[in-house]
Amino acid sequence: MPIIVFIRDSQYGMPIAQSVHLVGLTMLLATVLVVNLRLAGVALKDSSLDWLVQQLRPWMIGGLVVAVLSGALIFIGTPAKYLASNPFRVKMATLALAMLFQYFTLRRFAAPDSPPRSRAVSLVVAALSLTLWFTVGWAGRAIAFIP
Amino acid sequence: MQCYISAGPMSLAEWFQWLEQTPFSTAIAESIWLFPILEGSHILALPLSVGMIVIFDLHLLGLALTGSRAATVMKEMLRWSKFGFAVMFITGGLLLMCHAGRAYGNTFFRFKMIFLLVLGINAAVYQVVFFPKMPQWSAGRVPAGAKFCAVLSLIVWIGVIVCGRTMAYQF
Numbered sequence: 358m359p360i361i362v363f364i365r366d367s368q369y370g371m372p373i374a375q376s377v378h379l380v381g382l383t384m385l386l387a388t389v390l391v392v393n394l395r396l397a398g399v400a401l402k403d404s405s406l407d408w409l410v411q412q413l414r415p416w417m418i419g420g421l422v423v424a425v426l427s428g429a430l431i432f433i434g435t436p437a438k439y440l441a442s443n444p445f446r447v448k449m450a451t452l453a454l455a456m457l458f459q460y461f462t463l464r465r466f467a468a469p470d471s472p473p474r475s476r477a478v479s480l481v482v483a484a485l486s487l488t489l490w491f492t493v494g495w496a497g498r499a500i501a502f503i504p
Numbered sequence: 505m506q507c508y509i510s511a512g513p514m515s516l517a518e519w520f521q522w523l524e525q526t527p528f529s530t531a532i533a534e535s536i537w538l539f540p541i542l543e544g545s546h547i548l549a550l551p552l553s554v555g556m557i558v559i560f561d562l563h564l565l566g567l568a569l570t571g572s573r574a575a576t577v578m579k580e581m582l583r584w585s586k587f588g589f590a591v592m593f594i595t596g597g598l599l600l601m602c603h604a605g606r607a608y609g610n611t612f613f614r615f616k617m618i619f620l621l622v623l624g625i626n627a628a629v630y631q632v633v634f635f636p637k638m639p640q641w642s643a644g645r646v647p648a649g650a651k652f653c654a655v656l657s658l659i660v661w662i663g664v665i666v667c668g669r670t671m672a673y674q675f
Contacts, residue, residue: 369670371673372666372669372670372673373666373670375669376665376666376669376670379547379550379665379669380662380665382550382551383550383551383554383555383558383665384555384558385551386548386550386551386555387551387552387554387555387556387558387559388555388559389551390551390552390555390556390584391556391559394584400580400583400584401576401580403576404569404572409569412568412569412570413559413568413569416559416562416568491548494544494547494548495544495548498540498543498544498547498548499540499544501540502540
C-alpha cells in the first residue's frame with residue numbers, strides 16, 4: 358500500500374504518522390482521565406459517572422481508533438523492528454489489559470442502575486485503570502530507547 | 505555567566521547556542537535515563553494539559569458534555585490542566601536547553617512557538633471577552649465568538665503537536 362511506503366520511506370511520513378498517533382492518544386487519554394477522576398470522586402462531582410461516560414464515549418473510542426490505526430500503519434512499515442522490541446510487547450499486553458479492565462469496570466460502575474460503590478474500591482479501580490493506560494504510553498515511548 | 509563573544513550583549517542565536525553548551529544542558533542530554541524520562545513526561549502530559557482544553561473546546565462547540573453549564577466545565581477542566589501545563593513547561597524548558605542551538609533555526613520549532621503565542625492570545629481574549637459573561641449563559645447556549653475561539657484552539661493545538669513531534673526528528 359502506498360501509504361505504508363510513504364510513512365516508512367518519505368521524509369515527513371513518520372513524523373506525520375506519529376503526530377496523528379499523538380493526537381489520538383491525547384483524545385483517548387484525556388477522556389480516560391476525566392472518567393477515572395470522576396470515578397475516584399475528585400472531578401466533575403455534579404455529574405454522574407454514567408452520564409459522563411455516555412457523553413465522552415464517542416471521543417474515547419474515536420481517539421482509540423485514531424491511535425490504533427496510525428499505530429498499525431507505523432507497525433506494518435517495519436514489523437520485524439517492533440516484533441523484536443521488548444517495550445512493544447509490553448505495550449501490546451498492557452493495551453489489551455487496559456481496554457479489558459476499562460470496559461468491564463465501566464460496565465460495572467457506570468451503568469445507570471449500578472449499585473452504590475465504596476470510595477476505597479472506586480479509588481483503587483481508577484488508580485489501576487490510569488496506571489494501566491499510562492504504562493501503555495510509557496512502553497510506547499520506550500520503544501525508541503530500549504531494545 | 506560565560507560569554508563567547510565578549511564585545512556587546514549576546515544575540516538571541518548566540519544565547520541559544522550558549523544554553524545548549526552549559527554543563528547542565530549537556531549533562532541532561534547525555535544522561536541515558538533523564539532525557540528519555542523528560543521526553544516521555546512531555547508527551548504523556550498531553551492528555552492532562554492539551555486534552556483538558558480540547559474537551560472544553562468540544563463542549564463549547566456542543567460536541568461533548570452537552571447539557572452541562574460551560575462555566576462548570578471550564579472550571580473543572582482548567583483545574584486539572586494547570587498540573588499538566590506545569591509539567592509541560594518544566595519538561596519542555598529542560599528539553600529545549602538540551603537542543604537550544606539546533607532548535608533556534610528549526611522551522612518547526614519556530615512554528616510551535618508562534619502557535620503557542622497564538623493560543624496564549626486566544627486564551628487571553630476568551631478570558632477578557634467571554635469568561636465574565638459565562639455564568640449568564642444558559643446550558644448549551646454559547647455565543648458564536650466563543651465557538652470561534654474553540655475552533656481556533658482545536659486547530660492550533662493540533663499544529664503544536666505536529667510541529668513538536670516533527671522537530672524531534674530533525675535533531
